Amino acid sequence: MQLDPAICSSARLARDHRFDGRFFTAVKTTGIFCRPICPARPPLERNVTYYATAAEAVDAGFRPCLRCRPDAAPGSPAWGLVSATVQRALQLMRSEREAQSIERLAERLGVSSRYLRRLFTEHLGVSPLAVWQAERALFAFTLLRDTNLPIAAIAYESGFNSLRRFNGVFRQIYRRTPSDVRREPRHGEREVPGGATAVESRRTARLYLSYRPPFHWAQLLAFFRARALAGVERVEGDVYLRSFAIDGMRGVLRVRDDAAGNRLVVDVSGEGGAALYLLNQRLRRLFDLDADTGAITAVLGSDPLLAQQIARSPGVRLPGAWDPFEYALRAILGQQISVAAATTIAGRVVARYGQTFVDADGAEQRLFPTAAQLAAADFEGLGVTRARARTLREFVAATLDGRVNFAEPDLDSWCTAVTQLPGIGDWTAHYIAMRGLSMPDAFPASDLGILQALGEHGQKAKPKQALGEHGQKAKPKQALARAESWRPWRAYGALLLWQSLKPENG
Structure with missing residues (x-):
């Protein structure tokens, strides 16, 4: 991706938060790359090179700065403007905890592996593997520095099933081992916000999710408050809460805004599985933290x-969905009725078909049912018409047999596939794409x-x-x-x- 050196230079010298995550500054004399808001003394212009992504800087041989923490930077909005195939590939790579081969990724996208490699090189300057390794190693760094999780658990949380492979990739990127990072002093790291903080036990973690201002948290909360699903999510004051189950882990999320730090603070209480990376990705989409508000405006x-x-209301954000399937069912329920009525009926679906569990505080929580759990559901007696119940059943069946694919659609193909189902029109297809799939x-x-x-x-x-x-x-x-x-x-x-x-x- 092409960067304007003059704009990058002005932004880093001014430490402009609006450019945080849009590019990275690599310093030739030190071999380190930084965020544009790095508090360190800025290097001379002749000694720097600019990269659009952290993966590019890593691939060029630079190591992340330990002071400004590139691992904590907001996501690059430029990646939403590259080739549609690359964008879909990145979405697939980030939606699964484990790595997948380039051949398998290309097959899911309907292209050859050679063509996919060429697209990544053309649009991002690096290979799919380099992107995956850089993103996962950066995420692992946040857990190493800011949590008490064992190194083996951090490797697994970050998507590595082999501790040996994790150590090798991490050392290649950071020029030190995970154990070295754990032993190093942490002075000055809080000057720039980001990362994950203080895990006192496996049951509780805190994640910091950075964003670029402006960010209208109150407006997002108002949107979610009006649509809060009873038993699953709620808004209390300036805090958003919801239950979740993901990759074998289930628990409760509490999200609040830290406007002074340009970040959301997420308290995760849960057990089982290894889902912190996936939680991070879902929350970034739920609150649209990587939106390119400048380009949108x-x-x-x-x-x-x-x-x-x-x-x-500057800094518009598109409220997303925790789970595309959950949101799709809610959108179908909401056809031709009010938001309040649709939310009430969705609550009945949860009460009848959803599973319950007891959280760390001893409170009972409910989960929105999955497609598999709704396979035999008839949706009768919930306050929907027979035609609407038939549509819901057909949509569940189509999800299970693959006619509906949430993982890798483009807008046109999504709308074409979904509107072929009975009872689903263009409005529903676009509304699901808008909020459920963040298109x-x-x-x-x-x-x-x-x-x-x-x-x-x-x-x-x-x-x-x-x-x-x-x-x-x-x-x-x-x-x-x-x-x-x-x-x-x-x-x-x-x-x-x-x-x-x-x-x-x-």
Whole structure:
């Protein structure tokens, strides 16, 4: 990926948090690479090289800075703008704890392994294996420095099934062994936020998830509060909580914002499995922590209908979903009924079919049922019509037999596959893609709220007028035409339109 040296130089000299994670500065004289917000004395320009990703810097032979901790940097939003195939490959690589061969990855993507290697080299400058190793070693570093987990457990949490392989990869990247890192003093590491902190036992861990400001936590909480699923998730004050089961581990998450540190603080209480890396990835998508808010604002802000809302609520984030299947069922339940009614019915699904467990505090928690657990469900007596119950059953069956694939779709193929099922239309397909799969260009054009916000007065593009006033509505074709200039961020445009209808949440 091409970087502008002048912009990178200005950003690192100013220690601009808006560029944290967008690029890394490698210092030729020391062999170390840093985040642009590194508190150390900045090196001379002639001694630096800029890389778009940590994986590129590692592949070039540089080792991570122990002061600014590249392991704690926000994810690179540029990776969302590369080849669609590379983007899907990265998603697959990050959605599984263990590594998979390049041949298997290419097969799942429907391309040859040679072509996939070429795409990674062209768009990221490194191989898929180099990306996987760099990301997992960086994550392992956070656990080594900031937790008391045994080294063998850290290797497993990071995706390595062999301690020997973990030690080899880690030493190659950090020029020291995991045991060396454990013994080293930790002075000054808290000057820049990030990483995971203080695990006092296997039952409790704290993760820090960095983001680039601006970040509107209160707005995200308002969105999740209105849709909180009884028994599974809730919002208490400024804290988001939910139960989870992932990769053999189940427990409870508590998430709060640390605005001063530009990070979310996540307390994980759970037992079994090795899921910290997967938890980290899911939470980043749930709260859209790696959104390229600058690029989104540049595109959407050119439309006067959206400029008002962006000014009122900068740093828009697209609320994601903890689990795509869970969200898909909720979206199907929500067809043609209110948010409150859909949430109530989804709660009945959990109460009837979901499993329960007792958390570390002795409280009973519920889990949203998986597709396998719903294989024999009839969905009768939950407050849905017979047609809707049939749609739910068909969707579960399609998930189990592979007709519905959450792991590797693009927007068009997803919508085509899902709308072939009975009772699922374009609105549902795009809404699931938008929030369940975090696809930034999804756009449910027939949504009532979008049509209201894009009413006749909005179509005139008068920036001082309230969107959708006087109750007039646009047509779906008009909405699609208007949103064409918002690509590839139409999902964010839809969210801004919804927010404009409730300015008190902006």
